[in-house]
Amino acid sequence: MGHPAAETSSFMTDFLRQSGGVAIIDGGLATELERHGADLNDPLWSAKCLLTSPHLVREVHLDYLEAGADIIITASYQATIQGFEAKGFSGEESESLLRKSVEIACEARDIYYDRCQKGSPDSNNVRVLKQRPILVAASIGSYGAYLADGSEYSGNYGDAVTLETLKDFHRRRVQILAASGADLIAFETVPNKVEAQAYVELLKEEDIKIPAWFSFNSKDGVNVVSGDSLLDCASIAESCQNVVAVGINCTPPRFIHGLILSIKKSTMVLHYVPLCTLGIKNVVTTKPILIYPNSGESYDGKRKEWVQNTGISDQDFVSYVNKWCEIGAALVGGCCRTTPNTIRAIYRTLSSRSPAPSL
């Protein structure tokens, strides 16, 4: 079912209210599949598991739900029609693989709800079995993800790749995932301004009815990875009615505090000035801020391996969470190399907070 504009505008605030003020996003999907033995050394990266091990994808979604996640992100990050066609699949088969990523996540949610209802015993008391609203977010990774060389951490696509190239590249996948039964689209690891602009234009041109979030990545704690201004990028997202949350993913935790403050500034610049001209003071309209950092490790795109010595422990990761929420994060989770344990730790930290003020 589509979400008319008015409904879209309250979609996230309603969901956040039902989630107790802060919602929990899942952790790394691809790297968790890898930890369970999947070989991701392939141009399709985690999307390869849609072909080889859909049961494992479902299991990992379930692990995140049982760790306390309120939102699970599908395995479509690097699933593209162009990527599947390069493997010999037809257009139609490629489109069904995209839909399959959403079906798997929806199945995991159904199984989870069933377990909640049955109240399956949990002798170790580690599984969260709590009936609550759960969203399935259909992942769309950047053009750089499709290039499969870690380019989503540089955002440098060269002059030949224009706004129109990016719109043409993403158009069909956006259409398919918007009609797949997912609750929202997660535009993830957006590395530059032009790709954010392409997404905004596509959402409008294709009259996409479901909500979306935009999540950028940074490697210096100031700008997005390409060097484009985060303020400009967040303002592009802010201008789009479909966008129900804006934030940062797959970025080292130590940079997140400053980046949240920048995003807040960008929304203030966009909204405060026009409201002032109407004589309205101190009113700032913002979209909820989402944060799902990686473990702090860096990725070697050529070898398709993680450089391990730069990561932080779950305990250190979680020590940041309350502070991020205090300064405005409303959705918190983890990206690459975070695990269900990270999400469980976030769940416990947030559960022990005093209730959030009503939104």
Ligand SMILES: C[S+](C)CC[C@H](N)C(=O)O
């Ligand atoms: C977010 S990165 C770790 C994803 C993988 C990358 N696109 C690759 O294919 O190597």
Ligand SMILES: N[C@@H](CCS)C(=O)O
């Ligand atoms: N949702 C993707 C993001 C990779 S940066 C994943 O967790 O694999």
Ligand SMILES: [Zn+2]
């Ligand atoms: Zn990541």
